[in-house]
Amino acid sequence: MRILRLLLLTGALGASAALAQMTADQKAADFTSLSQFYVRHYTPANWKIEQFGFDLANIGPWLTRVRATRNDLEYYDLVIEYLASLKDGHIRYTLPSNFQAYLRFDLDIYDGKTLIEFISPAFARNRFPIEIGDEVVSVDGVTSEEWIRRLSKYGEGANDSATRRRAADFITFRPQSAIPWAANIGETASVVVRKPSGAEATYDIPWAKFATPIVNLPPVSGPRLSAAAKPTLIRDRSARYEDIARNWGLWTGPRPTPEEPLTPSEKLIAETQIAEAHPADVALIGLGQPTPLYNPPPGFRLRLGARSTDQFVSGTFPVDGQTIGWIRIFTFSPSNSALALSQFRQEITELQQSTSALVIDVMHNPGGSACYALELLRFLVPQPFWGVGYWIKPTQTWKTYFEARALNAAGPNVAQWEREVLQQYYNVVSAAYEKGEETGVFPICSSSLTAFPQDVVYTKPVILLTNEFSVSAGDIFPALFQDANRGKIAGIRTGGLGGNVNDYFHTGVIEANLRITRSLFVRERAYASPTGPTSLIENAGVQPDVPLSIMTRENLVTGGQPFVNAMIDEVRRILPARP
Structure with missing residues (x-):
């Protein structure tokens, strides 16, 4: 499968231009565009300020770091860090790359330890006698716990347990769509494995690699590509x-x-x-x-x-x-x-x-x-x-949705009171949109929250x-x-x-797919939470x-x-x- 890159377009730049990286101004413009998009559409923005002290709109310090990135992959990585700061498990900033590297065994966290939970049939068990339930102590001299810390931003969840489990998975499986530097690895990984008995062994296990990695994108305007196709995974x-x-x-x-x-x-x-x-x-x-x-x-x-x-x-x-x-x-x-x-x-x-x-x-x-x-x-x-109630930040899309609901209720089989309620919802959303305000809780599945x-x-x-x-x-x-x-x-x-949530193709300089949270689900009453x-x-x-x-x-x-x-x-x- 070909990687979706501007370099592959007919009439793309010549080899010398293709080796160039984005300029600092292009990266700053791209980052600003992305930030403004989230500021406009991301409903939980105020919640994230309250809970984590992270303000999407405060991009001054981030722009300084953006301009200091040395290449496109560093820029990709910084954007991921910025969005991971929201601690939103819905959000993913995915690159149009099919490159993956896999050690042909999977890890997860059991009893607080990083254990092998699956071994691919293609794994050379005769050369590397690992077993399900063995603990991976380190990879390439870095402890599993440190790898989890380094990799957490690429699988940020809404709670720490989910984030850590995603990060543990990335220790032996590196998709560049999620991890920009995934290809920056050797041909083998030095893996220290601890048996339940406590005995340890070190194995130099080869990485299985799939497809061609992204190195950079041409730093010029040009034809826009559609969103990347769903990648084929090297593992099942x-x-x-x-x-x-x-x-x-x-x-x-x-x-x-x-x-x-x-x-x-x-x-x-x-x-x-x-x-x-x-x-x-x-x-x-x-x-x-x-x-x-x-x-x-x-x-x-x-x-x-x-x-x-x-x-x-x-x-x-x-x-x-x-x-x-x-x-x-x-x-x-x-x-x-x-x-x-x-x-x-x-x-x-x-x-x-x-x-x-x-x-x-x-x-x-x-x-x-x-x-x-x-x-x-x-x-x-x-x-x-x-029932299902949303708190929303009104946008034109939300206006269109509530208008469609009101118009669809115009038939003879819909009660007059229901038509009036849906029309009122549309009026409230429209007024909030014009004032740049957020709304209260709206029923999404019917005309009532009951x-x-x-x-x-x-x-x-x-x-x-x-x-x-x-x-x-x-x-x-x-x-x-x-x-x-x-x-x-x-x-x-x-x-x-x-x-x-909804998905979007980022139309800035960089090619990436974005996901954004457009509403907040509100429960009937408050419950205790970690915050x-x-x-x-x-x-x-x-x-x-x-x-x-x-x-x-x-x-x-x-x-x-x-x-x-x-x-x-x-x-x-x-x-x-x-x-």
Whole structure:
């Protein structure tokens, strides 16, 4: 696959010009343009000032550093540092490069240590006898902890745990789309590995390299390229879960279900409901996998998940003579939402009749449509509850959205009061836009912030499983669940990616793809967070009622057995007494 570079355009500069770097003035102009774009559109800007003391608009010190960068890659790196200062897990500044380097094994943090969690079939294990569960002490003389510190800005999350886990992943996998200097490595890496016994060994492991790295871009104006195509990865994260998928009996092939066609108006409305992780994170971390992070509980019987068209994984298992339902919602961006809602409705109908309690797993869920998440919750909450509300910084795009909602409500099947409410929303947004002010909380999925149950509802006890990669709509779903007092949440604090996002192609001198958070999701009431009580999800996430982590070495080497046992213990605590 060719790298999208200006050098490859027909009629590009000659070789001598192509070797040049951007000028200091061009870099300053590009940085200023990018900063102004975020200042105008980034809704959480004031929140970031309050929480972290970082002001997007204060670019004077940054421009001094921009002008001091010695080459294009240093400039790329500085832009990433600037945006990482927002501590927003939605934001990614990705380069149009397909270059990747991989040591053919993956790392993550278990029990506070950087352990090997996956070894590619292509890895030369006969030459380098490493095993899953071994600790990587250092790479090229730099400790794993120091690598995590250095690499954190390239995978900045909304909470420290998610940031550190992304950074650990980058120790052995270096995509230049995320890390500008990824190609500045040798042919091998000196890796010190510590066995569980404490014995250490050093191996010179070769880097597998893919595609051509970016060195610089021509410092002249010229034709603009479209956004970079989704890159092909040198590794396949789905391989990490192959054994567990077989144990569950899941479909692991392609999913051919086509996407639903949308009218231009429907597409505009759908874009304002997008709350999902960046595609790069989905690919790099393995988010949105149908396969759970653990093996099935004893006696599990699969219902959904064995067919390519199944939009969920579901089934039942016994606990103390009672039948427990289990559903994994692995994405809030289904290939076909109508099919997904139909399948969910059918599952809830049958599980309501045949089970005593229900476990729902949204771990490693990258999000999707906030309103689709709300629709699923309407099958689980038997009383009216707080819906999806956004706090927004009005832009022309938001004006157009609210106008479209008001116009679409003009039909005869819409009540007069609803038309009047939607028109009033448009008037408020328009007035705030003209004054350069922010708005209060607006309902996004309907004309009201109150959501109502479906005609089919699960009314028995429910446990919801989360982790730090339950993000965006994967944050919103647990937040609404908790606001409605629907049941226990067990797991790890969710990622804290609390808003609606959109992607843009940066049209400055540099070629890069941008993502921006355009709203803030507001909860019904304030909850404790690491920075104090707040009703926002951004950076706060959703705190579980029961702490339950799968990130231990014992879980890693046993397919999550301690985690499953702890989950079953929590189920026992919510089961109704038998007559």
